[in-house]
Amino acid sequence: MPLFVLTMSARALGASTEEIARLIDAADAGATLVVPPGVYEGHLTIKKAVTLDGDGRVTIDGGGEGTVLTLLAPGITIRGLTIRGSGSGVEREPAGVRAETGPVIIEDVRVEDALFGIDLRESPGSVIRRNVVRGKHLEPGRRGDGIRLWWSHGCTVEENDVAGSRDMVFWYSEDLTIARNTVRDSRYGLHFMYSHNTHVSENVLSNNSVGVYLMYSNSITLERNRLLNNRGASGYGVGLKDCDDIVVTSNAILANRVGLYVDNSPSSADSTGVISRNYIAFNETGLLATPITHANAISENAFVENEEQAASHGRGDLSRNDFAVNGRGNFWSDYAGFDHDGDAIGEVAYEPRSLFFHLLASEPNLRLFIHSPAQQAIEFTARALPELQPTPILTDPSPLTALPTTGAPIGMSSKGSRAMGALGAALAGVSALVVLSLGRAPRLAPTGHPERATGGQEAAS
Amino acid sequence: MSTLSSVSIETGRRSYSGFGASVAALARREFRDALSSRWFILFTIAFAVLTIGVSFVSLSGVGSHGFSGFSKTSAGLLNLIMLIVPLMALIAGAGTIAGERERGTLVYLLSQPVSRTEVVLGKYVGLACALCCSLCLGFAVSAAVIAWRAGGVGVAAFSLLIATTCALALAMLAVGLLLSIISRRANVAVGLGLFVWLVAVFASDLGLMAGTVLFRLRVQDVFALAIVNPLQAFKMAVIVGMNASLDVLGPVGAYATQSFGSALPWMLWSVIVLWTVVPLSLGVVLFARKGSI
Numbered sequence: 001m002p003l004f005v006l007t008m009s010a011r012a013l014g015a016s017t018e019e020i021a022r023l024i025d026a027a028d029a030g031a032t033l034v035v036p037p038g039v040y041e042g043h044l045t046i047k048k049a050v051t052l053d054g055d056g057r058v059t060i061d062g063g064g065e066g067t068v069l070t071l072l073a074p075g076i077t078i079r080g081l082t083i084r085g086s087g088s089g090v091e092r093e094p095a096g097v098r099a100e101t102g103p104v105i106i107e108d109v110r111v112e113d114a115l116f117g118i119d120l121r122e123s124p125g126s127v128i129r130r131n132v133v134r135g136k137h138l139e140p141g142r143r144g145d146g147i148r149l150w151w152s153h154g155c156t157v158e159e160n161d162v163a164g165s166r167d168m169v170f171w172y173s174e175d176l177t178i179a180r181n182t183v184r185d186s187r188y189g190l191h192f193m194y195s196h197n198t199h200v201s202e203n204v205l206s207n208n209s210v211g212v213y214l215m216y217s218n219s220i221t222l223e224r225n226r227l228l229n230n231r232g233a234s235g236y237g238v239g240l241k242d243c244d245d246i247v248v249t250s251n252a253i254l255a256n257r258v259g260l261y262v263d264n265s266p267s268s269a270d271s272t273g274v275i276s277r278n279y280i281a282f283n284e285t286g287l288l289a290t291p292i293t294h295a296n297a298i299s300e301n302a303f304v305e306n307e308e309q310a311a312s313h314g315r316g317d318l319s320r321n322d323f324a325v326n327g328r329g330n331f332w333s334d335y336a337g338f339d340h341d342g343d344a345i346g347e348v349a350y351e352p353r354s355l356f357f358h359l360l361a362s363e364p365n366l367r368l369f370i371h372s373p374a375q376q377a378i379e380f381t382a383r384a385l386p387e388l389q390p391t392p393i394l395t396d397p398s399p400l401t402a403l404p405t406t407g408a409p410i411g412m413s414s415k416g417s418r419a420m421g422a423l424g425a426a427l428a429g430v431s432a433l434v435v436l437s438l439g440r441a442p443r444l445a446p447t448g449h450p451e452r453a454t455g456g457q458e459a460a461s
Numbered sequence: 462m463s464t465l466s467s468v469s470i471e472t473g474r475r476s477y478s479g480f481g482a483s484v485a486a487l488a489r490r491e492f493r494d495a496l497s498s499r500w501f502i503l504f505t506i507a508f509a510v511l512t513i514g515v516s517f518v519s520l521s522g523v524g525s526h527g528f529s530g531f532s533k534t535s536a537g538l539l540n541l542i543m544l545i546v547p548l549m550a551l552i553a554g555a556g557t558i559a560g561e562r563e564r565g566t567l568v569y570l571l572s573q574p575v576s577r578t579e580v581v582l583g584k585y586v587g588l589a590c591a592l593c594c595s596l597c598l599g600f601a602v603s604a605a606v607i608a609w610r611a612g613g614v615g616v617a618a619f620s621l622l623i624a625t626t627c628a629l630a631l632a633m634l635a636v637g638l639l640l641s642i643i644s645r646r647a648n649v650a651v652g653l654g655l656f657v658w659l660v661a662v663f664a665s666d667l668g669l670m671a672g673t674v675l676f677r678l679r680v681q682d683v684f685a686l687a688i689v690n691p692l693q694a695f696k697m698a699v700i701v702g703m704n705a706s707l708d709v710l711g712p713v714g715a716y717a718t719q720s721f722g723s724a725l726p727w728m729l730w731s732v733i734v735l736w737t738v739v740p741l742s743l744g745v746v747l748f749a750r751k752g753s754i
Contacts, residue, residue, distance in 0.1 A: 231708060233715075257708070284709060307536075307709075360711075363674050365683050367711025371536045372696060373544045374666030419616045424604030427623070431597040434590065435496060 017042035017060055024050055030075070043068055049075030056080045056108065062096075064088070068114065071099040071123075079107045086114035088136055093144065095119040096133070102126045102152060110134075116144035117165060124153045128160060135165035140187060140209075149173045149195075157181060167191040170217075174198070183208060189230070192217040200225065202409070211237045211256065218244040218271075225251045226409045227259075236261040237283065244271035251278045252408040259283035259306060263290045263313070276300050276325070279408035284308065291316025299325040300404045304333045307370070308357050310394055315361070323350075323396035331400040339401040350399040351392035355382035358390035483575045487583020488590065495553070495591035504549045505595040512603035515541050535622065538603070539699060542626050543692050547633045548658050550592055554637020555654035557584050558748070560647040577749045585638055585741060592630045597623065621702040625733075629695040632736035633661075639740040642748045665690050680716040687713070694732035701726050 017040045023033050029049045037057035043066055046052065062068035062085040069083050078097070087094035096114030097106060102123030110132045111117040117133030120126055133146040146165030149155055151172045158179045162168055168183050169191040170176060176198040182205075183189035189205030190212045192198070201223040205211035209232025214220055220243065227237035235257025240246055243265040253259040259280040266273050273296035280286045286306035287298070290313045298321055303309045309332055312318055323329055328345065337348030356378045360366050369375055382388045495501045515537040558581075561567040570580060600623050607619070637654050644650035673683055687693045697717070701707055707714030707725070717725055 235708075359670075359674070364711050365673050365678070365680060365713050366670055367709075368683060368687055368693075368713040369666050369670055370710065371539050371700075372666055372692070373540060373662050374670065376540065377663055377667065378670075419608075420604050420619065421608035423616050423619065424601045424608060426601075427597045427604065428601035431594040431601065434594050 015040045017044040020044055020052070020060075024048055024052075035081075043070070045070040045072060046076055046078075047072045049073050051077040051079065052081065053079045054081040056082075058082065059084065061085045062087075062094075062114075064113075065094075066092070067095045067098050069097045071097070071104050072101060074101050074103055077105040077107070078109060079105075080109070082110040082112065084112040084114065086116070086136075088115050088138065088142075090115065090142060090144065093119070095144070099123040099126060102155075105129075106131060113137075114144075116148060117146040117162065118148070119145070120149045120152045120155065122151045123149075124151075124155065126152060126155045128155065128157045130159045131161070133160065133162045133165060135163070135186070137164070140166070143187070145169050146183065146186060149176070162186060169193065170195040170198070178203065182206075187232070188213045189227075191215075192220065196220070199223070202226075204228070205230065205237075208232065210234055210239050211253075213239040213241070214243045214246065214265075215239075215241045216243065218246075220245075221247040221249070222251055223247070223249050224407065224409055226411070227251060227253045227256060229255045231255075231257040234258075234261075236288075237280075239263070240265040240273070242267045243273075244268045245273070247274045247276075248278060249274065249276050250407040252406075252410045253278055253280045253283065254410070255282045257283065258285045258288045260286070261288045261313075262293045262296065264292050266295055271295070272297060277404065277406040277408070278302070279304065279406045279410050281305055281410075285311050287311070287318075288313050289318050289321070290314055291318075293318070294320035296321040297325050298323050299328055299330060300400070300406070302331040302333075302403055302406055304331070304403075308354070308360075309334060309352055311357060312361065312393055317391065318394040321394075323394055324398045327398050329396040329398040329400060331403050332396065335399050335401070337399065337401075344400060344402045346399040346401050350396040352394065353382075353389050353392045355379060355388060355390060480576075480579060483579040484583045484586060487575065487580060488585075488587035491557070491584045491587025492591050495588055500552065500556070501591060501595065504545075504553075505598055508545055508549070508595065508599035509602045511541050511545065512538060512599045513606050516603045516606040535618065535699070535703060538622065539696060542622075542629070543696065544662060546596065546626060546630050547661055547692065548655075549595070550630045550633035551637040551640070551654035551658050552651055553588050553592060554585075554634045555640045555644070555650040556647055557588065557638065558641040559644045559650035560641075562645065563647045578745050581638065581642070581741075581745050581748050585634065588634055588638075589631050592634060593627045596626055596630060600626075618703040622699055625695055625699050625702065628730070628733045628737075629691065632691050632733050632740075635737045635740040635744070639744040639747075642744045661690060661692050666693070680713045681720075683713050684717050688729065688732050691733055691736040694729045694736075698726060698729040698733065701729065 015038050020035055020040055021044060024046060027033055027050055032051040032053060034053050034055065035058045039059040039061055041061050041063060043062055044060060059082040060068055064085045065087045068086050083096040086096055093116055095116035096111035096118060097109065098119040100121050103125035104123055105127045106118055107129045108131065112134045113136055115136055118128055118131060128147060135143050135146060143166040145167045146162035147157060147160060147168045149170045153174045155173065156177045158177065158181065160181045162183045163185050165186045167186065167188040168181065171193045173195045174197050176195065178190060178198060178200045179202055181203045184206045186208045188210045189208045190200060190203060192214045194216050196218045198220050200220060202225060204226045206228040208230045211227035211230040212222060212225065222238065230237055237253040237256035237259045238248060239261040241263045244267060246265060260275065275296055275298045278301045280301055281304035283306045285308045286303045287310040310318060332350050335346060335350050337346040339345060340347045356375050558567065561570065571577065604619060636657060640653045641650045644653060669686055672678055697707060700709060706718045708718060721728060
């Protein structure tokens with residue numbers, strides 16, 4: 001492979017992208033071009049299979065118009081560039097980097113202030129790796145996607161860091177590898193539309209509206225992802241809509257509005273869904289499924305301290321799914337049964353029946369009264385008067401009585417315990433001081449009557 | 462009685478130095494009386510034990526994960542506070558003036574050179590200090606437990622919970638004091654206090670829930686009706702302080718967050734403050750009228 005390395009002195013500010021274009025024109029296909037450091041203004045279109053390496057010191061600034069960098073030949077590699085300033089009008093979909101043929105490699109690129117970050121159109125076999133994408137500061141409804149694949153099969157998207165965009169979205173793209181990406185403060189962390197046969201692992205999706213949303217996409221495995229604090233209007237950690245043969249396993253699904261939302265997945269008659277070994281904790285609702293949802297094998301998950309462990313979205317229950325496989329169910333932190341024979345499986349089925357949440361299902365406004373004594377009063381009434389108890393939303397015939405090993409990236413933290421201890425000590429100290437100083441009988445001024453004051457002190461002590 | 466005599470000396474001695482000094486002297490006397498009374502010690506112990514229990518139960522078994530936001534521990538504590546603190550404050554307030562009136566010591570107190578306003582305010586301030594001390598002791602123990610079991614809630618969130626709880630206690634104390642002023646006997650005042658507690662804690666919420674279901678109330682109506690209740694305002698103030706949003710409270714919470722945004726905490730706090738200022742002023746006015754001894 002011919003190597004063509006340019007060594008030039010650092011450029012002054014305000015160079016034009018035409019200089020890079022001239023370098024590319026002068027190079028042979030397959031050459032590696034080390035672009036001199038500096039800020040280049042304007043747009044750049046590459047139509048030759050070259051490697052463009054900025055070594056982290058090259059910025060291309062589109063000046064807020066159009067698509068900044070366009071890749072039009074297979075075999076292009078771009079690496080170590082900063083791309084910024086695309087247009088912002090959503091109708092032309094301006095992007096930081098756009099490829100219209102594949103394969104291309106986009107590595108160690110930083111995209112800032114772009115409507116769409118990295119956009120692959122019909123670019124199969126491409127690699128998007130270790131890039132950083134920051135969206136434009138727009139209201140959520142007007143943002144573009146951080147990373148988008150469109151009809152691009154067999155791509156690898158890994159170790160990217162996306163924040164403040166719309167989605168990292170995959171349209172009609174199959175056989176992808178999606179690993180170790182971070183998406184935060186966006187709409188959907190990972191969004192699959194009609195994209196099949198993909199392995200999604202070890203991604204961290206936090207503070208988005210939805211962590212991972214799979215729609216009409218089949219044969220996808222979600223493994224060891226961390227879904228944290230996704231609380232938008234829909235607010236799911238993982239959402240599954242009309243997807244067949246999905247495997248959701250060993251994910252940590254924490255503090256979302258809804259941990260796992262399942263709507264009619266699997267949708268075909270002969271397919272199944274597997275939801276196992278996930279750690280689903282501290283969500284408002286752990287598992288939410290439409291009553292039509294069926295044929296999911298839900299086992300060995302840990303449902304820990306979700307406000308509502310499982311719920312049906314609409315009238316009905318979740319009874320058409322299996323909550324135990326080979327005699328092993330799930331761990332439910334609110335399980336009140338017992339394990340008689342010491343096999344760590346409860347002898348009494350887990351059947352959640354909360355009257356308050358039953359009422360919530362038909363009247364969502366009542367959620368205002370959650371965390372209140374009134375809620376407790378309603379639950380107490382239902383326990384005291386069994387005829388008021390709703391039918392259980394699900395039945396787990398063999399609930400686990402010990403927390404299963406899930407392999408999920410939970411990430412323990414004990415930060416703040418020292419500060420909390422200090423707060424406790426300070427509070428105790430201050431209140432003790434107040435009690436001691438004010439709680440004694442008053443010391444009277446010398447002009448007072450000492451003998452009567454002594455009497456007062458005796459009475460107070 | 463002999464406690465009172467020492468105070469009458471004190472108040473008598475200090476009355477010439479003005480309004481504030483009289484109130485302070487009366488407050489100190491009330492504070493000391495509260496500390497030596499059985500209900501106060503009982504409540505302090507009960508509150509501390511229950512907060513420890515809640516902290517333990519909420520954190521046990523699963524370890525903690527250091528999440529910010531609204532955790533199970535805070536939810537458990539919130540429930541406990543809404544149950545216990547209003548009861549504590551209402552009964553403390555209700556017992557005070559009506560009790561002295563019944564025992565006849567009120568006449569004696571008012572024969573001292575102190576104004577009736579000073580008596581009401583002094584009693585209020587003294588009891589308020591006692592209540593806040595009692596709550597802080599309970600929270601201190603709870604904080605120690607949480608720290609020992611490796612912090613499930615953030616320190617800032619916990620401090621906010623403490624501050625809001627004290628504000629709630631002050632509001633309920635003002636209501637209790639008002640009940641005490643309008644009641645002739647201590648039993649009646651405490652009974653009224655229990656009734657108000659039942660209404661605030663259970664009846665109003667349950668009634669509003671029934672109304673929401675039966676009349677299909679709109680979110681804005683549910684919200685407006687709910688925040689009239691100081692307990693609901695308290696709960697929302699805590700949640701909005703920890704979470705910056707009321708989205709955990711469903712559509713009504715989302716409506717409130719979207720409609721009022723950053724003004725929401727101020728709104729909720731002003732509800733609590735109004736529940737303090739209005740009953741207290743009303744109490745001062747009613748007590749100042751002749752013949753209320």
